C-alpha cells in the first residue's frame with residue numbers, strides 16, 4: 001500500500017472531527033480541517049462585529065484570493081472562475097447557457113448524476129434535443145471508442161461525470177477531452193467527486209466547462225461550488241439569469257455583461273463560506289493533490305480487499321482507474337440497516353440509491369449500494385474497525 005509517507009498524524013490533529021467519529025462519508029461531505037473552520041467562523045465574527053458589507057470590504061483581498069486558489073487548483077486563469085453555492089448550480093449555470101436547437105444531440109455517460117440527467121430531460125422537452133448515452137466498455141468506464149463513433153455534426157455537447165456519486169469509477173476524462181477537442185465540440189465535466197482527490201488540470205483534461213463542490217473531497221464548507229468556463233467559450237454561452245453583479249445597467253434600455261466568468265455569479269453570496277472554500281483549496285494544495293490521490297487510493301484499495309473477505313459482501317466498484325469511493329452490497333442486509341448499525345458505533349457511511357445514478361444502477365440491476373468513502377485522514381485502523389463492525393452486524397442480522 002502506498003500510504004507510507006503521508007503525515008496522517010498532522011492531518012488528524014488538524015481535523016477536530018477525527019476525535020468524534022470514524023468518518024467514511026467523504027463523498028457526502030468531508031470533515032473540515034481547523035484552518036477552514038477558523039476562516040469561516042472568523043469572517044462571521046467580523047461580520048457580527050463591524051457589519052456585513054464592511055467585513056466584505058475588509059476581506060476583499062482574501063475574497064480575490066479565492067479565485068487565485070481555484071485557478072491554481074484547475075490550471076486556469078482567475079477570469080475563468082465563478083464561485084457559486086453548489087456544484088449543481090455551477091453545472092446548471094453552464095448547461096442552461098448553451099443555446100441548444102431542435103435536433104441537437106447531447107452525448108453523456110452511464111454514470112451520470114441525477115441532477116444532470118434531469119436537466120437534459122428538461123431541455124430535451126423544451127428544445128427538442130436528443131440525449132444519447134455513450135455505453136461503457138467492458139471495464140465499466142465510458143467507452144472512448146463508442147464516443148468517437150457516436151460523434152456527428154449534430155452533437156452540441158459532450159457532458160461527462162468524472163467520478164460518479166455511487167462508486168470508485170474514474171471515467172477517462174482526458175481521453176474524452178482529446179476526442180472533443182479534435183471534433184471541436186464543447187465538453188462539460190462534472191468533477192464534483194474528483195475535486196480534491198484527483199488532479200484536475202483543465203488543459204490536460206481538455207474540458208471547456210467544469211463544476212465542483214466545496215464540501216466533498218476538498219473539505220470546504222457546505223453551500224459552496226465552483227464553475228470553470230474556458231475563456232474562448234464565454235461569448236457562446238448565454239447565462240440563464242443576470243443581475244447587477246453579472247452585468248451593469250448602463251442605460252435605461254441597455255446592460256453590459258461582465259467579460260469574465262463571474263457573469264455566472266450573483267451579487268449576494270455567503271462570504272464566510274466563500275472564504276472557507278478558498279482556505280480549503282489552499283489546504284488541499286498544501287498537502288499536494290498527487291500525494292492525496294495516492295494516499296486515498298491506497299486506503300480505498302486496502303478497504304476493498306478486506307470487504308471482499310467478509311461473508312456476503314460484494315464490492316461493486318467498476319472501471320480501470322479507481323478512487324476513494326468504495327461501494328458494496330451486503331447479501332440480505334439493506335443499506336439502511338448497514339448504515340444504522342455503523343452509526344451505533346460512531347462510524348459514518350452512506351447509501352446511494354438507483355434514482356441518483358439510474359442508468360448505471362439499472363444496467364447492473366442494483367437498487368442501492370452502501371458507499372464507504374475514505375479520505376487521507378482516515379487510517380488503516382479505522383478501516384479495520386469498520387470491517388469488524390460490519391462483520392458483527394452481518395452475523396447479528398442472522399445470515
Ligand SMILES: *Cc1c(COP(=O)(O)O)cnc(C)c1O
Pocket residue numbers: 086087088089113161163164165190192193212213214224225
Ligand atoms: C454530489 C454530486 C453532485 C452535486 O453536488 P452539490 O454540491 O450537492 O450540488 C454532482 N455530481 C456528482 C457526481 C455528485 O456526486
